[in-house]
Amino acid sequence: MKFLVTTVFVAWILISSAQCASNTWCYHLPTCNEAVWPAIVPLYCDGTRQSPIDIVPSDAKPDPELTQFTFHNFDSKSALESMENTGQTVKVNFKSGMTISGGGLSEPYDSLQFHLHWGNGASHAGSEHTVDGKRYPMELHIVSGKSHYNGNLTQTIADPTGLSVLGFFIEEMSNDEIEEPASWKMLTSYLGSILYKDDSVLMEPGISLDDLLDGVDRTNYYRYLGSLTSPDCNEAVVWTVFKEPIKVSKDLIDLFSTTVHISDSSSPFMINNYRNIQPMQPVMTN
Template identity: 45%
Template sequence: MSEPWLMLTSYLANITDVNSKVDLNHNISIGDLIGQVDLSKFYRYMGSLTTPDCNQAVVWTLFHEPIQVHKSLLQRFPKETKLSNNYRPVQPLNGRHITASPATPRPPGHLWCYDDHCDFTPSLWPELPHSHCSGENQSPIDIDTQSVLEDKHLSSFKFTNFDNKHAIKSITNKGHTVECILEHDLVEVSGGGLEHVYSTLQFHFHWGTESTNSVGSEHTVDSKRYPMELHIVNKRKDLTLDEAVQTPDGLAVLGFFIKPPLSTKSASDSIPAETAAPTSSPASKMDAWKKLTLYLSAIRNISSEVEFTDEISIDDLLGNVNRESYFRYSGSLTTPMCNEAVVWTVFKESVTVDHHLMKMFPKNAGYHNVFRPRQSLHSRKVYTTAAATVPGTTLFYLLLSCIGALIS
């Protein structure tokens, strides 16, 4: 790459006078000077010449990648020509739009978002390049418990290394969620009616605001939205990630609702019928959540990431939540590009977390209401685990207690 620029800059000593020129005796092409710059990544806007008369007749293309030239060669330009700072000051945009080619990387959180501070809000996600967000198998959805279908093939899960206290590698602020990245090929999920073994990649959170009455779950049950939702993302072990997002069952996501503990136990908190809406896990381990949320102040900047050093397992965060009772449907990722590659499992029982710990997520991340609006179910079906049978002895004593209550 230095050779063409070495030859080009060698002529600068011969054009020190204004309007002087010299013929090139070397074979140098524009391609030689550009080198390995990726020409598919560029920005575009309507503008002008940058020297008088500054005619507004230019379609500008600015390439994202710079040309790599040795510093000593760049220094030859001002040294030999005796010219310096020969650039025009930045001009106002004045309502003009700057576009980018599909291959151009975007700053985190700038291209798409959940509110109105970016170019593409959820209603415009389908317009993103390579987007699948207008498909008919989109997530999240509302789970209508009156229309779910029982499926006896929805068996118990096998969670491998969910109890490993060193599985969490790092925690990062993605600009639209807080994500915990797991050690490679350590944690796995199988069973539960899944036809493959899945490697657990990461888990992340969706939330509303810092308000006590805030809601922020993505899925809803009978139109009820919960304060937060935890997603554990798993990829088929036999596929690469690029292959998985193009395969209908390439990903398996486990969704857990999160809500604060109730001050008093009501009838609605008893063990639900198999198609009932989620209740709270009676024994989530709050110490694990306290340790996890302490990291949030260290990742307030978008794209910041810190190593996770505390001994916390996924089991610690889930506590005693019932993992035998859940809903199942086929859907998509809930962020662009919304690939319809997800086998969704939404657990009926919610994880219990103190409200002051939940509000640490929006408080430290600096953004709120990070959940996608629910999508149409279209012709899809939502399935549920089979109703649990009551053992004969238990049923006998339940009947006795009911009879006793009636007599008294």
């Protein structure tokens, strides 16, 4: 039963809790892009604690309670279960058993999935958060929910800290760095199997979240309270944005904007699937 509930939670967490919203919002058309999200979901998308934001490091206040995280099962090479094209992003679902704790969080959170936001190739940046106005090529979000809710959606989104999202910037490797890396080459090899909306593919054991985050210092980060960055824009997220980016080669970054489509073969490639900056929220740092 817990597995079933968690699976439902995973499906919901990206596309929102309201089916009407998930069927009408988009990034690419003026009739449904972010300019009209506040009209589609006025209760949340027009709220006062919205994400993403521009992080200004000089304004971030030190917080001694922001300790190191504990990442349970992030080293498992069989925990990444499936990849899917949602029509708005590429999402990777996790098997049960992955958790995060520490990091100033009030309790453990069950890690459910990650998804990505990008622009149009490495030359057109598409991260959601920015730092001093700088936008990175991509951003990866690991979504988790408070463990004690056991996937109860109503309770989770009613809690202003019910969700935890870990944000990682993705930056293009410099010419003197080793290309790829191998974990990201394996990850992007699945993109050809999810060309169109609702396509999904099971992932073979071989890469872990730790592999994908290799080289990133996960002890230094920013913290603020915000929202989901797509409808319903629920203001229930404890945001952790890591200072150090993931390094990925230009060719692999470009694959996201040149492989997957928004719907069918006649639809555009999925590009610029990021929300623009929202009003500033107080930011803490460790």
